[in-house]
């Protein structure tokens with residue numbers, strides 16, 4: 001099936017730069033990951049949903065909100081990293097489960113409880129403290145965090161024995177671990193799988209039989225062909241098509257657009273932008289685009305990036321500046337006010353997050369989460385089905 005071309009959307013009002021967010025693509029990606037993992041998802045919406053917008057992502061995925069019942073294919077819950085992120089979701093009316101995977105300090109537990117957040121705990125004192133919050137007979141759920149080699153958070157896999165009493169007195173709802181290189185090394189993934197299994201074996205007689213086990217991030221989901229082990233999977237970057245797009249058939253979610261706000265001719269040998277690092281090899285037409293590193297268009301893309309104008313790839317000429325970039329548009333017809341695509345689809349061509357991150361030499365994660373500073377997101381039910389505009 002040939003995909004229909006996708007063109008930049010245009011609002012009537014002038015916007016210098018914006019993100020077209022394709023919520024249909026996000027849902028598609030969630031479906032792909034759910035099918036591949038074979039278990040319900042605990043999608044990660046930390047860092048404002050990887051820059052896409054945590055509340056919009058939660059709604060699009062079908063979480064329950066005070067004005068929207070959960071959809072049948074809604075995720076099991078949402079994963080976050082800080083209580084401020086949970087508070088934003090709760091203030092927006094999100095009623096579903098929210099799990100904070102990052103360790104909380106002891107003095108944050110009261111707030112976590114008040115927000116209805118399921119914390120990741122791994123210190124006996126914190127677990128004991130957690131049991132004192134709320135009604136005595138109703139232990140609020142928490143997940144036990146096991147470090148199997150990432151050395152970032154949780155109890156070491158070979159020290160879980162020390163938590164047997166705590167587990168018996170206050171059984172966790174879930175137990176999880178996190179991979180450091182699942183997408184790069186199957187051996188390291190298998191080693192961590194083994195350590196996690198060892199930890200679970202040590203605790204086996206004190207954990208509830210229905211305890212929810214989970215480990216898989218995007219890389220681990222992509223690395224397995226027989227589904228994810230345990231009961232849940234925790235994709236982040238793949239949901240937003242920041243990695244594994246080709247191999248998993250994911251659709252781009254984020255399309256970064258900005259307008260052409262100036263145009264000029266430069267003569268052979270003349271320079272463009274700070275530091276005069278680019279010189280015209282002949283007569284050239286240069287467009288100035290209203291997006292720079294303050295918008296998240298990385299300075300590493302100086303003399304390295306590409307943008308799409310009328311479906312044609314145009315190279316970034318010279319250094320990326322704070323608010324603007326210049327591109328060589330000699331090969332394409334274009335006008336003032338026209339829309340350039342810095343990330344995502346224009347027509348049939350697409351600059352994926354991976355492509356642009358590769359050109360910048362930064363990680364796709366950094367590119368995505370660095371995007372939203374000044375760029376408003378415009379949410380679309382589906383960009384694929386939207387009427388192509390001729391720009």
Ligand SMILES: *Cc1c(COP(=O)(O)O)cnc(C)c1O
Nearest residue numbers: 044101178217218234235236237
């Ligand atoms: C961020 C995070 C994930 C998701 O990782 P991706 O690589 O973005 O899929 C999963 N689990 C934990 C604990 C995380 O911190």
